Amino acid sequence: MTMLQGMHLTPIGDGIILLEPTDGLDPGEPDAYLVPLAGTLQQMRARRLLYDLKNVPVIDTLYYAWLTNLASICRISGIDMVLVNIRPATAYALALTMEDNPPFACALDVNRARNLP
Amino acid sequence: MVRNAKSKKSTNQLLIEQMMTKVATISQDIEKRGQSIFGQGNLLTLDEINDYSLEFLELFVLLLQAGEKVDRRSSEHKALRQFFSNFSQQIQIRGGNLEEFVRFIHFMQDVFLNNLETDSTLDFQQTREILLLLASVFNDIILDVFHVYLAEKERTIQAQQEELKHTSTPITEIWDGVLTLPIIGTLDSSRTMSVMENMLARIEKDRAKVVVIDVTGVQAIDSQVSHHLIQMIRAVGLMGAKAILTGIRPEIARAITSLNIDLSMVSTRATLSEGLKEAFALLSITVLAADVQHH
Numbered sequence: 001m002t003m004l005q006g007m008h009l010t011p012i013g014d015g016i017i018l019l020e021p022t023d024g025l026d027p028g029e030p031d032a033y034l035v036p037l038a039g040t041l042q043q044m045r046a047r048r049l050l051y052d053l054k055n056v057p058v059i060d061t062l063y064y065a066w067l068t069n070l071a072s073i074c075r076i077s078g079i080d081m082v083l084v085n086i087r088p089a090t091a092y093a094l095a096l097t098m099e100d101n102p103p104f105a106c107a108l109d110v111n112r113a114r115n116l117p
Numbered sequence: 118m119v120r121n122a123k124s125k126k127s128t129n130q131l132l133i134e135q136m137m138t139k140v141a142t143i144s145q146d147i148e149k150r151g152q153s154i155f156g157q158g159n160l161l162t163l164d165e166i167n168d169y170s171l172e173f174l175e176l177f178v179l180l181l182q183a184g185e186k187v188d189r190r191s192s193e194h195k196a197l198r199q200f201f202s203n204f205s206q207q208i209q210i211r212g213g214n215l216e217e218f219v220r221f222i223h224f225m226q227d228v229f230l231n232n233l234e235t236d237s238t239l240d241f242q243q244t245r246e247i248l249l250l251l252a253s254v255f256n257d258i259i260l261d262v263f264h265v266y267l268a269e270k271e272r273t274i275q276a277q278q279e280e281l282k283h284t285s286t287p288i289t290e291i292w293d294g295v296l297t298l299p300i301i302g303t304l305d306s307s308r309t310m311s312v313m314e315n316m317l318a319r320i321e322k323d324r325a326k327v328v329v330i331d332v333t334g335v336q337a338i339d340s341q342v343s344h345h346l347i348q349m350i351r352a353v354g355l356m357g358a359k360a361i362l363t364g365i366r367p368e369i370a371r372a373i374t375s376l377n378i379d380l381s382m383v384s385t386r387a388t389l390s391e392g393l394k395e396a397f398a399l400l401s402i403t404v405l406a407a408d409v410q411h412h
Contacts (some may be wrong), residue, residue: 023135027189041309082353082355083357084265086355086356086357087321088314088317088318088320088321089314089317091317091352091355091356092313092314092317094351094352094355094386095313095348095349095351095355096348098348098351101351101354101382102351102354102355106354106355106356106357108324108358109357109359112326112357113357114370
C-alpha cells in the first residue's frame with residue numbers, strides 16, 4: 001500500500017489501484033494532490049483507478065469538482081476512473097445537484113468495478 | 118327573600134344548585150339520547166354510554182365548583198375538553214359520525230336550557246348569565262371536537278397518501294440483478310424523492326445491475342417530470358447500475374421532443390418486454406423456449 005497526502009493507494013491486481021481517501025484530504029486544494037497522484041499512478045502502471053466512497057457521506061459541489069478534476073487527469077493518463085461503494089443517500093443527493101453526466105464510471109463495489117469491461 | 122339570596126350567588130353556584138335538584142332527570146335524559154344515537158349503530162355499549170354521561174356530569178360540576186367564574190385555563194376546564202376530545206376520538210375510530218356527535222353535545226346543552234325554563238326562581242339577569250356560561254362552555258367543547266375530527270381526518274389522509282406512494286411504485290426484482298419500477302400517474306418532487314430513496318436502497322440491497330423504469334402509466338410529461346426522470350436515471354448510474362427507460366408512448370415521445378429534452382444518454386425501449394430483453398442482453402442472459410433448448 002502506498003500512502004500519499006490525504007489518501008491510501010492499494011494495488012489490487014491487473015493494474016487496478018484502489019484509492020481510499022482519508023480525513024486529511026482537502027478537496028478544495030486539488031493542485032496539492034493531482035500531480036503527485038498522477039505520478040504515483042504512472043509508477044504503479046495503473047490501468048484503472050477505483051475511488052472508494054465508502055467513507056464519504058456527502059459529495060458537495062467542491063468534492064464533485066475534485067472528482068471531476070481527478071477523472072480528467074486519469075483520462076489524459078489513459079486510466080479509467082470508477083467510483084465504488086457510493087452510499088444510496090449520497091447518490092441520491094448528488095443526482096439532484098448534477099447538471100451533466102459524470103465523467104467517470106460507477107460500480108456498486110470493488111468486485112463489480114474490477115469486472116467492468 | 119329567596120330571590121335576594123340567589124342574587125348574591127355566582128352564576129356557577131346557581132347552575133350547580135339547579136343541576137343538583139334535577140340531577141337524576143338530567144342524567145337519565147342524556148343517557149337516553151346517547152343510547153338512541155350511539156347504541157343503535159353499536160358505537161358504544163349501554164355501560165359505556167352511562168359511564169360517559171356520568172363522567173360528563175361530574176367533570177361539569179367540578180368545573181363549576183372550581184371558582185366563581187369559569188376559567189378557560191383551569192385544569193377542570195382542560196379536563197372537560199379532554200374528556201370530549203377522547204370521547205369524539207373513540208366515536209370516530211368506531212366509525213361514528215361527527216354530525217351526530219355534535220347533535221349529542223347540543224342535546225346536552227339543551228337539557229340544561231330546558232331546566233332553566235322550568236325554574237321560576239331565577240330572574241332575567243341570572244338566566245342570561247347562565248345561558249352565556251352554557252354557550253361559552255359548550256362552544257369550546259364543539260370547537261375541540263371539531264379540531265380532533267380534522268386532525269384525525271388529516272392523519273387518515275396522510276396515511277393513505279403514504280400507502281398510495283408505496284403501492285403506486287412497486288419495485289420488483291424480476292430477475293437476479295434486474296429491478297423493474299413501473300411509474301403510474303405523475304412524478305412530482307415529493308414522489309420522486311420517495312421513489313428514488315426506495316430504488317437506491319433496493320439497488321444496494323439486491324445488488325441490482327439493471328433497473329427498468331417503465332413509464333407506460335405516466336399520463337403526461339412536462340419539463341419537470343422529465344427532469345425528475347433524468348435525476349432518477351443518474352442516481353441509478355451513480356450506484357453502478359444501468360437504467361433502461363421503457364413505455365414511452367407516442368404522445369410522450371412527442372412531448373419530450375417539443376420540450377427539447379435530451380435523453381440521448383438514456384437507454385430507451387418501446388415496451389417493458391423490450392426493456393427486459395435489453396436487461397438480459399446486458400447481463401449476457403439468453404432466454405430460450407423449452408423446445409428450442411431440447412433441440
